[in-house]
Amino acid sequence: MSSRNIQEDSYQTSRHQLEKNASEDILEKIIAGILFACALVSVLTTFGIILIIFQEAFAFFQQVSFAEFFLDTKWTPLFANRHFGVWPLINGTFLTTAIAMAVAIPLGLSSAIYLSEYAQPKVAAILRPAVELLSGIPTVVYGYFALLFVTPLLRNVVPLELFNALSAGLMMGVMITPTVGSISLDAIQAVPRSLREGAYALGITKLEAIFRVVLPAALSGIIASIILGVSRAVGETMTVVIAAGQQPKITINFAESVETMTAYMAQISGGDSPRGSLNYQTLYAVGALLFVITLALNIISYWVANRFKEKYD
The missing domain is CATH 1.20.5 (Single alpha-helices involved in coiled-coils or other helix-helix interfaces)
Known part of the structure; x- marks a missing residue:
């Protein structure tokens, strides 16, 4: 060629x-x-x-001043004697959220510790998807389960109203457990094994190593999971609509019926209020406040995760 x-x-x-x-x-x-x-x-x-x-x-x-919205303690926008104080809705929201987190934090964190530190790999491979499956159950199912099973069961022990914050909060806690547990598990598993081995070399027990070494090292991820769980609980709708009731009031009595911000929004969005009316606009006022709260929680979660993040070589 x-x-x-x-x-x-x-x-x-x-x-x-x-x-x-x-x-x-x-x-x-x-x-x-x-x-x-x-x-x-x-x-x-x-x-x-x-x-x-x-x-x-x-x-x-x-049409409604900020002072009336944030300083009044009554919420009756659908009544003849109108009041637009949002605090009863905030109270109901955070009351059910507090109950939910009292359930979700110990359950989620305990499951994360077990799956990471104690469970055999084959057992963990089965249990983790099973726990996360709880987040796939429709929230309306949680609501009816709380109303038809949890409330009658608890009324044998505690004098509860038919619609109450306790039943709704308990079921929300079960629903949020996978969120707290999954993120906490990832944070715990990210802790280097060398820290655990160093703790064992000092002669401390496995339980002491978990609480004195592993959990402090994974603290940023655990706190972030808790804050995200709070954000999820604050924004939950169907469970509280069905089980918590629709009586806006300022109370810390979990046996009483309360109304959350999301429950009120679901009530108004049912179509009873004409579009453009003041009653209709309350839906967006409450929604804007809920958006600000959840945005603040997510920003705090992001800040905590980055501020207290441990870096290892």
């Missing part, structure tokens, strides 16, 4: 390679554009929701 033919073959090969690289570059740009469009849809949807919520909330606050 002559040197001229060799040069022509080399030229053709280089040309085909350049064309192939160019087509691959175009394909990658198309894929990147599609992925960017998908991400942009998510971002625009979020901004659209925020815009609508705060637009209607602004119309509400043109």
